[in-house]
Amino acid sequence: MTPPSVLMVGTGEYTTGFVHGAASGSDKKVGVVGLSLFDLRRRGKVAKLSMVGVSGSKFPAIRKHLEKNISDVYNGLNVSFESFPADDQTDPEAYKTAINALEPGSAITIFTPDTTHYPIALYAIQRKIHVMITKPATKLLQDHLDLLVESRRHGVFVFVEHHKRFDPAYSDARARAQTLGDFNYFYSYMSQPKSQLETFRAWAGKDSDISYYLNSHHIDICESMVPSYTPVKVTAAASMGIAVDLGCIPETEDTITLLVEWRKKTDPSKIATGVYTASWIAPQKAGVHSNQYFHWMGSKGEVRINQAERGYKFTGDDQGQVVWLNPFYMRYVPDEEGNFGGQTGYGYISFEKFIDAVTALNEGRVTLDQLDARGLPTLKNTIATTAILHAGRISLDERRSVEIASWGGDGTWSLS
Numbered sequence: 001m002t003p004p005s006v007l008m009v010g011t012g013e014y015t016t017g018f019v020h021g022a023a024s025g026s027d028k029k030v031g032v033v034g035l036s037l038f039d040l041r042r043r044g045k046v047a048k049l050s051m052v053g054v055s056g057s058k059f060p061a062i063r064k065h066l067e068k069n070i071s072d073v074y075n076g077l078n079v080s081f082e083s084f085p086a087d088d089q090t091d092p093e094a095y096k097t098a099i100n101a102l103e104p105g106s107a108i109t110i111f112t113p114d115t116t117h118y119p120i121a122l123y124a125i126q127r128k129i130h131v132m133i134t135k136p137a138t139k140l141l142q143d144h145l146d147l148l149v150e151s152r153r154h155g156v157f158v159f160v161e162h163h164k165r166f167d168p169a170y171s172d173a174r175a176r177a178q179t180l181g182d183f184n185y186f187y188s189y190m191s192q193p194k195s196q197l198e199t200f201r202a203w204a205g206k207d208s209d210i211s212y213y214l215n216s217h218h219i220d221i222c223e224s225m226v227p228s229y230t231p232v233k234v235t236a237a238a239s240m241g242i243a244v245d246l247g248c249i250p251e252t253e254d255t256i257t258l259l260v261e262w263r264k265k266t267d268p269s270k271i272a273t274g275v276y277t278a279s280w281i282a283p284q285k286a287g288v289h290s291n292q293y294f295h296w297m298g299s300k301g302e303v304r305i306n307q308a309e310r311g312y313k314f315t316g317d318d319q320g321q322v323v324w325l326n327p328f329y330m331r332y333v334p335d336e337e338g339n340f341g342g343q344t345g346y347g348y349i350s351f352e353k354f355i356d357a358v359t360a361l362n363e364g365r366v367t368l369d370q371l372d373a374r375g376l377p378t379l380k381n382t383i384a385t386t387a388i389l390h391a392g393r394i395s396l397d398e399r400r401s402v403e404i405a406s407w408g409g410d411g412t413w414s415l416s
Contacts, residue, residue, distance in 0.1 A: 003047045004130070004358050007102055008033055008081070009095050009120055010111035011053035011062060014134065018058075018065045019199055030069045032330055033109050036351040038070065038079050039340045045355050052084040052098035054091065059083045075338035095120050104128035105362045107355070109161075114208035118143040121158065125150045130358045131158045132351070135216040136389050137382060139208065141413060144386040148379040157361050157368060159354045162220040162377035162385075166346035166353070167328065173296065173303045174225045181299030183226040183262060183272040188218035188294035191255075191282040197246050200280075211236070211256040211392050214278035218294055219258075220377060220385045222274055225296060226262065229272060231384050233261040234391035235401040242281045255279035258392040276388075288324040383413055391415050 010033075013019045017031035040046045053059075066079040084098040085091040099108065107130040110120050118138045121131050125147065137160045138144045151158045164170050177183075192214065200213075238253035257277045264270040282291060293306040312325045327333070328345060335341030342348050353376065360366040372380045383406075391402035394415065406413045 001359070001363050003045055004355065004362065005048040005050070005102060005106040006037055006046050006355075007098050007106070007108040007129075008037065008049070008051040008111070009098070009108055011051060011058060012111065013199060014111045015051070015109075016062050016066065017069070018062050021061065030066075030073075030332065032347050033111055033351070034066065034079070034081075035070055035330075035340065035342075036348045037109075038077055039074075039343070039348075040352060040355055042077060042339070045352070045359070048082070049080075050082040050084065050098055050101070052095050054094065056083065056085040056087045056089045056091075056094075059087050070340075074334055074340040077340060096123060099124050099127060099129060102127075102129055105358075106130070107132065107358050109351075110134060111161075114139050114212055118147065121147055122150060125154050125156050125158065128154050128156055130156045130354075130361070132161055132354045133158065134161045135220065135385075136160075136212045137379060137386055139212060139390065139393070141383075141387050141390045141415060144379065144383060145413065148383075151379060152368065155368070157354075157357055157371060158379045159357065160220075160377045160379065160382050161350055161354075162217065162382065163329075163347050163350040164217045164221055165224060165375075165377055166349045167307065168346070169305055169307060170221055173305055174221065177225045177296055177298060177303060180296075180301035180303070182264065182270055183229050183296075183298055185272060185297040186218075186222045186225075186274040186276075186294065188215075188222070188275070188292075189277045189279075190214040190217055190290060190292045191279040191286075192290055193282045193284045193286055194242070194246060194280065195284055196280050197243055197248055197252075209253055209256060209393065209396075210278045210280045211253075211258060211276075212389050214280070214290075215256065215258060215276045215392075216385060216389060217292070218276050219260075219274075219388050220382060221294070222276075222296070223382065223384045224375065224377075226272070228266065229262040229264050230406055231260050231274075231388050231391075231404050232263050233401055233403050234388055234395055235259045236392040236395035238396055239279075253396070254281040256392070256396070258388065258395075260388055285321045287322055288326070290326075387413055387415065 015033040017029050071079045085094040109132045111134045239255040242254045243252040260274040262272040288308045291308040296303045309324045314323045330345045330347040331342035394402045403416045
């Protein structure tokens with residue numbers, strides 16, 4: 001069977017590494033989505049590639065950026081793609097035209113502002129197109145549940161790009177946690193420097209917040225570590241003021257903390273506490289782009305992971321500081337033959353697992369239920385994460401705790 005064609009929805013930092021007319025100043029200077037898919041095409045795992053944005057006028061510069069920073073670096077790697085809309089057009093709904101050009105069984109990746117995930121994913125699902133959505137899957141719990149119902153109705157695979165599940169340290173910790181008794185406590189922290197507010201100024205505080213953007217990582221990890229527990233209450237708090245000073249709208253939170261009460265499904269008297277903190281006002285030169293660590297404690301042991309300072313330090317005159325590198329996420333150095341050599345990075349692995357699952361499903365070698373059972377970040381396996389994030393937003397807006405209810409074993413969830 002012919003490998004799936006893939007449409008990349010969104011042309012920004014994560015897809016191309018191209019932001020505000022130049023290469024991103026973050027650790028994703030050549031992106032993640034495009035590079036991974038160009039290499040998967042080289043390896044014969046995907047067929048045609050296309051890309052869609054709102055403004056076609058960006059594509060000539062994006063193509064030059066990809067030629068210079070990917071093709072010229074990785075042995076002439078083919079970076080060609082069909083683009084929507086045309087270079088002389090602007091169309092907020094160009095994604096519909098691009099999706100309509102795909103055959104059923106093809107796939108799309110959605111790396112766009114959070115509020116657009118649901119309509120784009122729904123449009124693709126209803127045309128029997130498989131979907132990868134960057135986290136968070138949706139901002140609203142009901143939208144997440146609707147997509148799950150629609151994906152089952154149309155027989156397509158929807159994968160949420162929670163790449164931290166494939167970080168070898170996090171994956172190992174998740175497995176070990178199953179041997180450490182009842183869940184009791186989880187604390188996580190993740191931050192990025194204030195420069196990200198420049199990158200995300202168009203939507204920061206308007207369409208989404210730092211909790212949806214960064215807390216989603218560790219909430220998903222926690223959810224995947226404690227399948228026998230369910231979240232029942234969320235209380236949120238936020239710090240404000242710095243993002244506003246940097247030009248963001250007054251509603252923009254700097255740092256958000258979610259306090260979550262978890263209960264064991266078979267014994268509600270067993271209660272655990274989760275504390276998840278995310279910030280995008282870290283120092284500009286903090287040594288690492290994403291500071292990230294967590295502490296998990298159970299009745300028989302604990303796990304502590306610091307995935308910021310991994311013991312790999314680099315210093316150059318042009319940087320003027322010590323940098324903590326993370327090639328375990330995306331390894332951008334070419335291999336011994338000059339090709340892209342980052343296939344073992346967990347950022348790349350998440351795309352390969354999605355494509356492999358799509359191919360297996362198209363060929364009838366696996367079912368949607370079997371993919372859920374593998375523990376992949378599917379819509380079914382990430383409901384609690386969306387419920388917590390949505391409840392956190394309500395808690396901040398209404399200054400109260402929000403209760404989460406799930407019952408019946410049929411995927412019924414609600415917030416109150």
